[in-house]
Amino acid sequence: MVVVRTTPPRPVDVTAVFPELAPSARPAVRLHPRPGAPSAADSSVGGPLLWPADEPWPHCEAAHLHLDSGFRRPPAEVRLDRRIMARRHADHGGPAMTPEEQTLRERCATMMEERFGADLPEPADCPVPLLPVAQLYLRDVPLLRPPAGADVLQVLWCPYDHEPDCKPSTALFWRSAAEVADILATPPEPYEVNDDGYVPEPCTLAPEAITEYPNSLDLSPRERSMVEDRSRWRAAGADPDSSHADSPRGFYDIHLAEAPGWKVGGWPPWGRTDPCPRYCAVCDARMVPLLTVASFEWDGGEGHSWAPHEDREAAVAAAAVGYCCGQRPSQPTKVAVGSTDNLQIYVCPTSPDHPHTDLIQ
Structure with missing residues (x-):
C-alpha cells in the first residue's frame, strides 16, 4: 500500500504578498516518516540498511559524553518499552506487561549479562557501533545530489553526545543499490544508548515535494521590515490572524516559511541561534542543507497548520487534549535531539566527496 501525506496549502501565498521573495524559494522534500516495517530495499527512518555483508559496520571511536544514570539501557529495551507504552495507551485496562513482553525483557537482561557480566565498560572504553x-x-527523493553512480544515501549516528555541542556524531554513506549482492543480516548494536531519543523508531516514508521560503532571520534587513509591514499584507488582500495582529513576522515564520519535520533540502529552521552559515573545510564553499532530523513533524501549538491533511484530526485532538504514554502523533520517529530541536546535516555543493557537517537548531 502506498502511503500519502499532503501538506495543506499555506494560509497565504507568499509570492502574492511579497513577490520580492520569489527568488528565495527553495525546493524541499518532506519525508513524512510514520511507524512501519521497512525493509532494506525501502527508504526509511530507523529501518534496516542495504549494507553489504562484506563491508565492516561503522563504529565511533571518539570520546563520548556519558551521563551515568545508574543503569544500562540497550536499544532493544528502549524499543520494547515503547511497544509496551503504545499497547497500554491503546488498552488502558491491559496488563502492565504481557508474557511475551516479559520474555523479551528477560532476554535483554540476559544478553547484557552474557556480554559484559556485572562490569559494563564505559562508553569511552570501546568503539561504539553506529545506529x-x-x-x-x-528514486523516492530525486532532490538528493549523489556522487556519480550512487543512488542510495545512508545516515547513521553514534547514540552518545559528543563535545563540543552535546549531540550525536553523524556518518554519511553513498552507495549504488545494484552493487550490493549480499546484505548484512544482523548489524551490531551498541550495548547502551545515551538517550532514548537517539534510537529512531523504524518508519516508512511518504516523500512529498514542497516549496519553502527562508525564515525571517535569513532575510535581509529590508526584507524583514517588509514582512513586518502590515500594510503590505493588507494591500495584497491578506492579513495575519488576530493572534499575530502585532507581529505579522511571527505569522510568516510559523505558517509560511520553512516546513517543520524530517526533510531533504529546503531552508534551515533557525531560532535556537541566529543564522550560522557552514563552510566546507576543503574548498570553503558555503554548505547547503541536506537532511533535517527533526524531533517533531509539526508544532503542538499554532504550528500544527503544517500537519498533513491525513493527520489533521489527530493533530487537532492532540493540540486540544495533549498526549500520554509518549504517543504524540507529531513524534512518530521517537527521535529527540537537543532540547527537542532539529539536527541539520549540511553538505558541500561543489563535491559530495567533501566532508559533511551538522548543526543543532
Missing part, C-alpha cells in the same frame, strides 16, 4: 538513522533512495 541507522535514515536510508534514502534517489
Whole structure:
C-alpha cells in the first residue's frame, strides 16, 4: 500500500504578498516518516540498511559524553518499552506487561549479562557501533545530489553526545543499490544508548515535494521590515490572524516559511541561534542543507497548520487534549535531539566527496 501525506496549502501565498521573495524559494522534500516495517530495499527512518555483508559496520571511536544514570539501557529495551507504552495507551485496562513482553525483557537482561557480566565498560572504553538513522533512495527523493553512480544515501549516528555541542556524531554513506549482492543480516548494536531519543523508531516514508521560503532571520534587513509591514499584507488582500495582529513576522515564520519535520533540502529552521552559515573545510564553499532530523513533524501549538491533511484530526485532538504514554502523533520517529530541536546535516555543493557537517537548531 502506498502511503500519502499532503501538506495543506499555506494560509497565504507568499509570492502574492511579497513577490520580492520569489527568488528565495527553495525546493524541499518532506519525508513524512510514520511507524512501519521497512525493509532494506525501502527508504526509511530507523529501518534496516542495504549494507553489504562484506563491508565492516561503522563504529565511533571518539570520546563520548556519558551521563551515568545508574543503569544500562540497550536499544532493544528502549524499543520494547515503547511497544509496551503504545499497547497500554491503546488498552488502558491491559496488563502492565504481557508474557511475551516479559520474555523479551528477560532476554535483554540476559544478553547484557552474557556480554559484559556485572562490569559494563564505559562508553569511552570501546568503539561504539553506529545506529541507522535514515536510508534514502534517489528514486523516492530525486532532490538528493549523489556522487556519480550512487543512488542510495545512508545516515547513521553514534547514540552518545559528543563535545563540543552535546549531540550525536553523524556518518554519511553513498552507495549504488545494484552493487550490493549480499546484505548484512544482523548489524551490531551498541550495548547502551545515551538517550532514548537517539534510537529512531523504524518508519516508512511518504516523500512529498514542497516549496519553502527562508525564515525571517535569513532575510535581509529590508526584507524583514517588509514582512513586518502590515500594510503590505493588507494591500495584497491578506492579513495575519488576530493572534499575530502585532507581529505579522511571527505569522510568516510559523505558517509560511520553512516546513517543520524530517526533510531533504529546503531552508534551515533557525531560532535556537541566529543564522550560522557552514563552510566546507576543503574548498570553503558555503554548505547547503541536506537532511533535517527533526524531533517533531509539526508544532503542538499554532504550528500544527503544517500537519498533513491525513493527520489533521489527530493533530487537532492532540493540540486540544495533549498526549500520554509518549504517543504524540507529531513524534512518530521517537527521535529527540537537543532540547527537542532539529539536527541539520549540511553538505558541500561543489563535491559530495567533501566532508559533511551538522548543526543543532
